[in-house]
Amino acid sequence: MKRRGYDGVAVCAPISVPYRRYSVDSAHWWVGRALYAMTQRTGLKPTDLDGLSVSSFTLAPDTAVGLTQHLGLSPRWLDHVPMGGASGGIALRRAARAVQCGDADFVACVAADTNHVDSFRKTLSSFSRFAQDAVYPYGSGGPNASFALITRHYMNRTGATREDFGRICVAQRANAQRYDGALMQKPLTLDDYMCARAISDPIHLFDCVMPCAGAEAFLVCREDDARSLGLPFARVLSTIERHNAYQDDPIQFRGGWAVDRDDLWSVAGIGPDAVDFLQTYDDYPVIVMMQIEDLGFCAKGEAPAFVRAHTLTTDGDFPHNTSGGQLSAGQAGAGGGYLGMVEAVRQLTDQAGDTTVPDARIGLVSGFGMINYDRGLASSAVLLARA
Amino acid sequence: MTEPLIRPRRKDPLRKTREPLLPQGIRSRTAFGLTAAAAEGRFALQVCTDCGCILYPPRDACSRCLSGRVPFRDVPSGGVVLAETTIRTSTDVYFRERTPWRIGTVALDCGPSFVAHLHGDVAEGARVRMTLRLDKSGNAVAIAMPDTPTEHQEDDVQLRELTCDPKFRRVLITDGRNATGQAMVRAIATAGASIVFVGLADPWKPFPGEAALREIPGVEVVSLDITDSQSVADTAGEIAHRVDILVNTTEHPRIGGIMGRHGLTVAREEMDIRYFGLLRLAQHFGPTMRARGADGVNAAAAFVNLLSVHALMNWPLYGAFSAAEAACLSATQALRAELRSGGVKVLNMFAGPLDTEWFQSVPPPKLSPAALATATVDALRKGIEDAYVGDVAQDIRARLDVQPKALERELGA
Structure with missing residues (x-):
């Protein structure tokens, strides 16, 4: 069956609650701050938000349902998207269908996590059943170790070098210096990158994100409602999602984007060369390279050459992770899966300030999440356009 | 080559005795099938009764045919190390005082990929023999051993965490x-x-x-x-x-x-x-x-x-x-x-x-x-x-x- 487009759907009100390295507050507090900012921005009352989509790792023992009572909301459409770095795109595509079909009018999509001094370790040790049984007992290196293995294998297969990964990290730090919300603004040179201490070879310090507390949110509604509220909005051209792709690959070398990318481009009716900026999920630079390849910007295994041939800063020929990505902004738990989406909406609605990519009309936001055992399982991608 | 152990010197009675810490010992009920095999020194994984697929990590349905009949059986233990890493920073207190610690992804000849501890004489690309052992928490972990025994292999620091070798005891x-x-x-x-x-x-x-x-x-x-x-x-x-x-x-x-x-x-x-x-x-x-x-x-x-x-x-x-x-x-x-x-x-x-x-x-x-x-x-x-x-x-x-x-x-x- 031919897929329907997303005509009439608006994505607006990009909200980023400033991150903090550690927070004594709860995830509930961070969700509350994001939704408060959304009501302030949009003029909607909390009870006007008749749809809610929540992504968080640290809400336990609550789920999205408990959160409605906690925050005094009464939505008629409720979603909980526990998909880590793929949450932003997946929340959006579900919310888009809800408003398109009239099941809800205003869906607040929010991702928030707190970061207590000990919460990272606790999240890792019980992240998934496979992590508990088959990952954490093996050195407890967390995602650093899992991605070290994936990175090492990718380097062996493609000839990628640490310098290639470093180019991505250095460019993102340059972008972060234009973004007030980034936790890491100190200039980073390729030398700094290369000389950083090893964390889990070949992963070194600047390949790793810094876990932090924070919240990101956006509003999905119909275009006419956005207009009547006076909210600038972006349109949705196409979306994809996939889970547990290529399960027979002995180690992760590609992600679900490669399965669905033809679908992504054909629904949008454009190709990769129409894209003005790319927001990838960058928990480690190797995954950025896989996204560049698997989304079709270059052939498989050629991302190292691609990043050498392009400039990835906001003023470069391939603007990428324009707010610094998680590598420089910080990883606010599930908020990391929203970072690129919220930044993309800012870019396409002239709210990006110093990170603005000149004349950007089309942006691609890609997500990746959930290292259940040895690889990330969830992938998503969304093509957004200026209205 | 493994550095042979040195006979420990007489202990300084003024030094604090290091408190025993354990790696995380929580496992799913199904994963205790590995512990049962390790307790007897066998290498066993789940084998689907209906389609023969060999499964890891432990799960409650076959990931090829969804059969619920997935008992643990002894399986061939050979494999190849696809990638290795040396963990230098760990969030866990047990491993934190034992870093650097090497692990690797082993593609087993019998099918699944296994993230395992690596013996010191095992390098990336090498053929290995996977062995299930009990760690300090009493639960099964796999260590990839050299395909053919190496000199002093029993003295490897990561292996010795998993054994009770009488040497120098x-x-x-x-x-x-x-x-x-x-x-x-x-x-x-x-x-x-x-x-x-x-x-x-x-x-x-x-x-x-x-x-x-x-x-x-x-x-x-x-x-x-x-x-x-x-x-x-x-x-x-x-x-x-x-x-x-x-x-x-x-x-x-x-x-x-x-x-x-x-x-x-x-x-x-x-x-x-x-x-x-x-x-x-x-x-x-x-x-x-x-x-x-x-x-x-x-x-x-x-x-x-x-x-x-x-x-x-x-x-x-x-x-x-x-x-x-x-x-x-x-x-x-x-x-x-x-x-x-x-x-x-x-x-x-x-x-x-x-x-x-x-x-x-x-x-x-x-x-x-x-x-x-x-x-x-x-x-x-x-x-x-x-x-x-x-x-x-x-x-x-x-x-x-x-x-x-x-x-x-x-x-x-």
């Missing part, structure tokens, strides 16, 4: 008077133990083999009567802080069932020597061993019990003896739980009738004390928890698996 053999005890002293001394304490009740009483025993290098005779609480307490007070492995070789097999004996004298002796003896050793040596589970190269490692395999199913010809052994087995399960917080393992060596005077009338096959001693050293080197030594023990283990009721009837026939 100080071992107490509780009774040197019987043949089993003497064979054990020889085997343990040969395996590189730095001291072998040999317990003797009334050491002034001569016994066969005494002269040869005392000549074995490293042997230190201690006075120990495990039927006497004061004797056990006194000896523990002197040496418990230096006992890294305890092997209870005190035995008391006596023929006779339940009805045929007159009175309880023999049964009481059996319980006093075997069951209460075990309790006395546990009470006086256990706490010190548990506190020394991470005390360097010669950290406390294992409490070894030699049990009759008839602890698992009564053998009416030796009916009261079997019952006393069953009591011991039950106690060792409690002891295992109690010592786990120190990372100290409880090894149970299940044996059939030994080739000694107390099984004189029993037809072969019978197990020689030397074979039991060799198997004990092997179990310590592998860190396995339950060993079935010899033909009779393995036969009973297998029959228990198939049909315990048949075994009960057949042993009583």
